[in-house]
Amino acid sequence: MKLTVVGGGSTYTPELIDGFARLRDSLPITELVLVDPAAERLELVGALARRIFARQGHPGRITTTADLDAGVAGADAVLLQLRVGGQAARQKDESWPLECGCIGQETTGAGGLAKALRTVPVVLDIAERVRRTNPDAWIIDFTNPVGIVTRALLAAGHKAVGLCNVAIGLQRKFAALLGLAPAELHLDHVGLNHLTWELGVRRGGPAGEDLLPRLLAEHGEAVAADLRLPRAVLDELGVVPSYYLRYFYQHDEVVRELSTKPSRAAEVAAMERELLALYADPALDEKPELLAKRGGAFYSEAAVDLAAGLLAGGGSPVQVVNTLNNGTLPFLADDAVIEVPARIGATGPVPLPVPALDPLFAGLVANVSAYEDLALDAALRGGRDRVFKALLAHPLIGQYEQAAGLTDRLLAHNKEHLPWA
Numbered sequence: 001m002k003l004t005v006v007g008g009g010s011t012y013t014p015e016l017i018d019g020f021a022r023l024r025d026s027l028p029i030t031e032l033v034l035v036d037p038a039a040e041r042l043e044l045v046g047a048l049a050r051r052i053f054a055r056q057g058h059p060g061r062i063t064t065t066a067d068l069d070a071g072v073a074g075a076d077a078v079l080l081q082l083r084v085g086g087q088a089a090r091q092k093d094e095s096w097p098l099e100c101g102c103i104g105q106e107t108t109g110a111g112g113l114a115k116a117l118r119t120v121p122v123v124l125d126i127a128e129r130v131r132r133t134n135p136d137a138w139i140i141d142f143t144n145p146v147g148i149v150t151r152a153l154l155a156a157g158h159k160a161v162g163l164c165n166v167a168i169g170l171q172r173k174f175a176a177l178l179g180l181a182p183a184e185l186h187l188d189h190v191g192l193n194h195l196t197w198e199l200g201v202r203r204g205g206p207a208g209e210d211l212l213p214r215l216l217a218e219h220g221e222a223v224a225a226d227l228r229l230p231r232a233v234l235d236e237l238g239v240v241p242s243y244y245l246r247y248f249y250q251h252d253e254v255v256r257e258l259s260t261k262p263s264r265a266a267e268v269a270a271m272e273r274e275l276l277a278l279y280a281d282p283a284l285d286e287k288p289e290l291l292a293k294r295g296g297a298f299y300s301e302a303a304v305d306l307a308a309g310l311l312a313g314g315g316s317p318v319q320v321v322n323t324l325n326n327g328t329l330p331f332l333a334d335d336a337v338i339e340v341p342a343r344i345g346a347t348g349p350v351p352l353p354v355p356a357l358d359p360l361f362a363g364l365v366a367n368v369s370a371y372e373d374l375a376l377d378a379a380l381r382g383g384r385d386r387v388f389k390a391l392l393a394h395p396l397i398g399q400y401e402q403a404a405g406l407t408d409r410l411l412a413h414n415k416e417h418l419p420w421a
Contacts, residue, residue, distance in 0.1 A: 001029050001311060004075040006126055007082035007143070008034025008064065009041035011275045011294055014287040016079075017049040019300020021056035026308040026315060029060045035071035042066070044279040051285035072130045077138040077307050080126065080149075084118040085417055087272065091265040096409040098259050100402045103247050106265070107144045107194050109396040110406040113375050113387070116148045117410075118417040120379035123149050127158045138310045140303065141322075147193035148372050150322045151337040152379065161349055162322025163306055164193055164339065166242055168298040173226065174201055177219040178211060185211075186341070189320050190329075190354045191242070191361065193339045195368050198240040199355045206318070206341070206352060212239070237360075248364065251396060268294065309344030318342065323349040331362055336369050367395045382420035384411065 003020075005013065013034065020029055034049065036042040046064035053062060065071045072078050083090065093111030094104040103109040123143060130137050139160040141150050150162030167189045175182040178201075186208060188200035201215055202208035215223065216234055224231040227243045229250070234240060247254055271294055278288045302319070309315030318341050325336040328351040332338065342349035357365065371393040378386035384407060391410075392403040411421045 001027070002031040002033070002075045003029055003077050003079065003307065004033040004035060004072050005079045005081065006035045006068065006071070007080065009036030009038045009045050010081055010083070011045070011272045011279075011291070012081060012299065013045045014048055014052065014279070015291055015294075016081075016300045016303060017052045017062075018287045019304050020060075021053055021058045023301070023304045023308075024058050024060075027304050027312055029058075032060055032062045033071045033075070034062065034064045035066070035068055036064075037066050039066060041276065044276055047282070048279045048284060051282075052287070055285040068126065069129055069133060072126075072137070073133045075130070075134055075137050076311050077140055078126075078130050079140045079142060079303060079307075080123060081142045082119075082122070083143075084115075084122050085414075087265055087269040089115075089118065089414075089417070091263060091269070092413045094258070094263040094265050096413055097406060098255065099409065100405045101255060102402060102406065103251060103255060103396055104258055104263070105247060108244060108247055109394060110391055110410060112145050113378070113390055113394070114410050114414055116145050116375050117379050117387070118414060119143060119145075119149060120152045120376065124152055124156055127153055127156065127160070131158065138307075140306060140310075142299065142303070145193065146322050147337050147339065148375055148379070150193075151335075151372060151376055154324055154337065155335065155376070159348065161306060161310070162193065162337065162339075163302055164320075164322065165297060165299045165302055166194070166196065166244075167320035167339075168302045170198060170240065172298060173223075174211075174215060177222060178215060183316070186318065187320065188341075188355055190340055190357060191338070191365055192368055192372070193322050193337070194242060194244040195365060196242045196339055197237075197245075197357075197361055199357075201240075216240075239361075247396065306344065310346065310348070313346070315344060317344065318352065319344050319349075321349050323351060326351065328354060329357065329362075329365065331366055332369050336372075364395060367393075371395070382418065384421075387411065 042064050050062050090106050093106050093114050097104040097110040105111050141162045146162040153160035172182050186202040186205050200210045201212040220231050305315040321342050322339050325332045325338045326334050340351050342351045374390035378390050388407045391397050391406050415421045
């Protein structure tokens with residue numbers, strides 16, 4: 001089995017490699033190719049990847065290349081984890097929206113739209129080259145904004161599934177609080193990527209006992225603290241929102257907070273420099289502890305589980321993924337991309353029936369899904385008018401003057417990545 005990671009020079013990659021090594025019985029990789037145009041980073045990450053495989057006795061071969069077509073040739077699955085413009089672009093995405101009094105964040109709001117505009121054309125080009133080389137390969141997208149990128153891939157007819165680590169992270173945290181094994185818990189995880197709520201926490205499977213009331217009663221403070229939301233929010237809603245809902249439920253407070261401290265991009269850039277220095281040590285043959293602070297916790301477990309389900313007939317039978325709605329949420333179009341539990345097999349994900357969303361949540365989902373329609377249109381066709389309409393439609397913006405100011409800033413900061421701008 002051959003897997004290819006596009007963006008293989010990322011500092012995330014050792015997390016993925018560690019998962020491939022530990023979980024090799026689930027996903028028997030014979031060849032792993034890391035593709036990245038950043039030669040120096042790729043060399044450091046590739047060498048560490050080989051040492052991790054060697055330490056854990058994995059027999060698979062790891063190669064590195066800057067040649068995308070060669071890297072994806074014959075691959076059974078291609079994982080996408082790229083960042084167009086690197087941390088420098090992320091720094092801008094987190095900065096200029098604050099000038100208009102809006103959230104500066106890389107996956108939602110104006111910064112998220114900028115990332116989508118830069119990313120969608122690049123990902124579609126990669127996917128077309130994968131299809132020319134190997135039309136049967138699965139594309140697993142971990143590249144943000146996952147919902148919009150996956151929607152672009154599926155709309156173009158690619159065999160694609162979107163993957164996020166929010167659900168698996170919450171599953172692990174809830175299991176630890178409840179004293180259970182993670183595999184014992186099924187989450188009624190419903191919504192869009194980075195816009196989800198846990199409507200139930202079930203023991204044993206989709207029809208199992210709902211432990212959510214117990215979780216909130218006994219561990220509400222710990223859960224709220226982890227989400228950086230007041231405990232009262234969880235008690236009032238009776239569900240556990242994704243931590244990304246903080247940008248919606250406490251927008252103004254978060255804007256004030258982001259305006260008075262270093263950006264997350266600056267923190268990550270400093271961390272990446274430290275990680276790359278660690279990776280350069282030829283004695284290092286395991287992922288360093290610092291990597292846990294980089295983000296992407298449990299990404300490797302989620303990626304292995306999904307790839308095993310799609311390729312090897314293994315993995316968990318039900319996993320949370322980003323895929324076509326197809327009537328799952330009746331108030332959305334069938335071609336909307338949602339994030340829900342789905343049965344995973346060789347033919348792809350099939351969403352499970354999910355609990356009905358309260359109008360309080362469904363209204364926000366419908367609003368953001370409509371924004372994603374407009375964002376994808378802007379990413380595919382360009383044009384200031386399409387960018388403006390997408391920003392005006394976003395519930396974190398929604399005002400004419402803000403949308404106009406954000407449009408001008410977005411285009412000014414992204415000219416090198418948007419030929420039509």
